[in-house]
């Protein structure tokens with residue numbers, strides 16, 4: 001069976017996902033697209049999936065009988081509307097991160113999915129599919145470095161566009177660590193602290209950059225992460241787990257070691273698209289397979305909700321300079 005997919009949002013990652021769902025992966029085809037910029041949707045369809053219909057609204061795409069499943073790659077503030085509409089239509093939906101921009105909105109999605117009686121929602125936390133993170137998780141779970149005590153992490157982007165403002169360092173960027181690190185150590189967070197310091201001269205407008213975020217988990221693991229989105233030198237993701245008996249680190253992406261012009265070294269990637277290209281493929285291939293079998297096997301609406309609660313706590317911690325507790329509703333049996 002071939003899963004017929006409708007994609008809402010034909011911007012940067014929308015185009016990436018259309019490319020893989022229509023031409024690269026097995027068992028899927030893109031039959032419909034939509035974007036508030038309709039002309040852009042038409043141009044993208046023409047280039048990547050010429051037989052797809054271009055719908056005037058996201059709702060029309062979701063309602064279309066030709067669409068079996070929905071992929072939401074529009075801006076964060078529109079996610080709630082499209083995910084709720086997909087649930088109401090009884091259609092599986094893959095939503096890029098964040099699931100929604102507030103914890104309240106994510107809670108509404110969780111409640112709607114429970115009321116619908118079956119899991120339909122997967123969130124685009126692709127790092128769980130990255131070969132390096134999967135290897136690191138295996139090492140941690142094997143007990144070879146003993147129980148994890150501390151994590152030292154960094155999320156560095158070379159630069160960000162002018163529309164990247166305010167707390168996006170948390171809600172758009174650090175949200176990846178929020179999800180992948182609780183999955184990595186199989187633990188949940190209980191508090192957040194944000195430490196701001198000297199601002200880089202490369203940070204535009206009101207953007208505070210860089211800063212440190214410290215999360216503490218239920219079992220007491222302390223996780224520090226540097227968020228630095230104007231670091232200039234590369235797209236650089238770091239994660240080191242310090243255990244009772246040793247340390248384990250996220251492998252560096254494989255790039256060619258070079259000796260040239262009196263220097264020895266290797267190139268750094270400059271772009272998230274390249275750094276996680278394989279994980280997006282694995283993520284969406286597993287989603288297509290699971291959706292065809294009527295299951296959700298990846299990050300759920302609950303994971304999206306938990307990430308949003310944590311992200312809200314980090315935003316509050318940044319605003320107040322205080323250590324902010326992280327409290328969620330009880331995890332429903334539906335997600336156990």
Ligand SMILES: NC(=O)C1=CN([C@@H]2O[C@H](COP(=O)(O)OP(=O)(O)OC[C@H]3O[C@@H](n4cnc5c(N)ncnc54)[C@H](O)[C@@H]3O)[C@@H](O)[C@H]2O)C=CC1
Pocket residue numbers: 008009010011012013014034035036037040058073074075076078096097098124125126172272276
């Ligand atoms: N998993 C990952 O590594 C990544 C995830 N993302 C997430 O994907 C989403 C999109 O990000 P980008 O592609 O970078 O942004 P973008 O700005 O390149 O594209 C977003 C597209 O959505 C369209 N759009 C916005 N509101 C809409 C609405 N109500 N209905 C239909 N179309 C609408 C815009 O016109 C635009 O074409 C965001 O939630 C972002 O956080 C983005 C980059 C990487």
Ligand SMILES: O=C1[C@@H](O)[C@H](O)[C@@H](O)[C@H](O)[C@H]1O
Pocket residue numbers: 157172173176229272
């Ligand atoms: O999801 C992503 C972007 O939306 C975000 O803006 C970047 O900071 C992240 O590194 C990238 O993975």
